[in-house]
Amino acid sequence: MAPRKNDNLEFEALKTAVAAGQPDRLYVFHGEERYLLENYLEQIRKCLTGTFSEFNYRRYEGQGLTADTLAAACDTLPAFAERTLIEVHDFDLFKGGEDAKQKLIALLSDLPDYACLIFVCDTIEWKPDGRQKLAEVIKKNARVVEFPVQEQSKVISWIKKHFASNGRTIDTPTAEHLAVLTGGLMTALNQEIEKVCDYTGERVITRAHLDAVVTPVLDAVVYKLTDHIAAGSFSAAAGVLYELFCMHEPPQLLIYSITLKLRQLLAARLCYERGLGEKDLMKLCAIRFEFQARNLLSSARKTTVPECRRAVLLSAETAHRMITVGDAEARLTELLIQLAENRRRARA
Missing domain, CATH: 3.40.50.300 (P-loop containing nucleotide triphosphate hydrolases)
Known part of the structure; x- marks a missing residue:
């Protein structure tokens, strides 16, 4: 924003x-x-x-x-x-x-x-x-x-400048990927840029270099989860869910973040069907970076409004069951199975 x-x-x-x-x-x-x-x-x-x-x-x-x-x-x-x-x-x-x-x-x-x-x-x-x-x-x-999170152009320029000071180059899409992984905060970016430069001696920084050593923030992992859900890649989504469990975040934070991203996916699909663009989605969902909105709209094209609405409801029901039944990991695994079934029915 x-x-x-x-x-x-x-x-x-x-x-x-x-x-x-x-x-x-x-x-x-x-x-x-x-x-x-x-x-x-x-x-x-x-x-x-x-x-x-x-x-x-x-x-x-x-x-x-x-x-x-x-x-x-x-x-x-x-x-x-x-x-x-x-x-x-x-x-x-x-x-x-x-x-x-x-x-x-x-x-x-x-x-x-x-x-x-x-x-x-x-x-x-x-x-x-x-x-x-x-x-x-x-x-x-x-x-x-x-001192808010800086706007997209400044963050990407800052990333490129700091890699250049280490004798490396990074293109814009790869810099955007690093911003997503770190949440776009300069303190985290500075630490991760140092890690990447220590990891590889290659002059051109690639997405593979980032994925090998950068520690992603929770939002980045949940965005990856919803990308796989929208694409119907539930085996890959299961792997990402395991990543989330390994982060040892509070279960309530996990389900809150998953529900929020599913709601953003629904908003993206509605924007897509109404011919609205990235800036409209950013304003609607308080998304910070244009490339995040662009990625959401890309994922939204692979799904439907009824499927997205049902996914949000299933996530909300899971949040309730996590409180009343417990065993958060089991409930989140059940949610992924329900989302896969939701996808199958939507495509039947």
């Missing part, structure tokens, strides 16, 4: 400020793309603290941090530098008592020019409480920067 226009403006403002060596005084960083977030944090650290980080850089974890401690850190003058950097990780700004909130309002409304205060949401979700005055103060004074 494309980032919102406002988010783009905040991110572009951050890029400009960091490039000029003049970060703003107050930021909130959040979002899924941790690689990019950490990259900008590191750039700001180098920009502001230089060789005197022990004097001008302070990092705090949110748990147990008080507004008084934070205010004292922000009021500390820089040493041998123009500014100080204060990083605060996983501090829930909206959960403190009224006294703490008033102190935060006073602090964030009038930060010293020499301070740069960054709140980083690592594990907590950024959910400002618009009912509180503190939210208004943050909106007025802070740059709230989201």
Whole structure:
């Protein structure tokens, strides 16, 4: 899904400020793309603290941090530098008592020019409480920067650039396959690119190289499962189901992911029958990458609307039976058998 226009403006403002060596005084960083977030944090650290980080850089974890401690850190003058950097990780700004909130309002409304205060949401979700005055103060004074999964063209370009820096080349379809396998997140991509380059000395990276060493995310494996189901390749689907069992993910997560992908397959078939395209499917199902929508539409051409609807119902019934009967692996195996029978009847 494309980032919102406002988010783009905040991110572009951050890029400009960091490039000029003049970060703003107050930021909130959040979002899924941790690689990019950490990259900008590191750039700001180098920009502001230089060789005197022990004097001008302070990092705090949110748990147990008080507004008084934070205010004292922000009021500390820089040493041998123009500014100080204060990083605060996983501090829930909206959960403190009224006294703490008033102190935060006073602090964030009038930060010293020499301070740069960054709140980083690592594990907590950024959910400002618009009912509180503190939210208004943050909106007025802070740059709230989201680091979402990057759009398709940027991810593919980034993959090619990182392989090139290792003396390798990769074409667009193969780069798209790697993005699917990793979920498109740069942290995972960076690790997997290193693995692939260590695995093969060949200059041209192929899909076979990726499949040999890349550890796929759950979504990638479930997409492969639904591809086989749509094609009627149930022996191959059984092999993929075994892969899912070996991932040792919670059963509820498995059935949720399978049901979601079957619903996307149904949506793709409906789009196909109505003459709608990839972008329509992306918007309908909140799919991030165009090539994922393209692959879904390709799979949807091999099935029918009644077959897809029945598959979604069977998956939902399996989710219920996993709760009431138990033995998740047996229930998921039964689901695959039911889907095969559903396919046979649809083709009879």
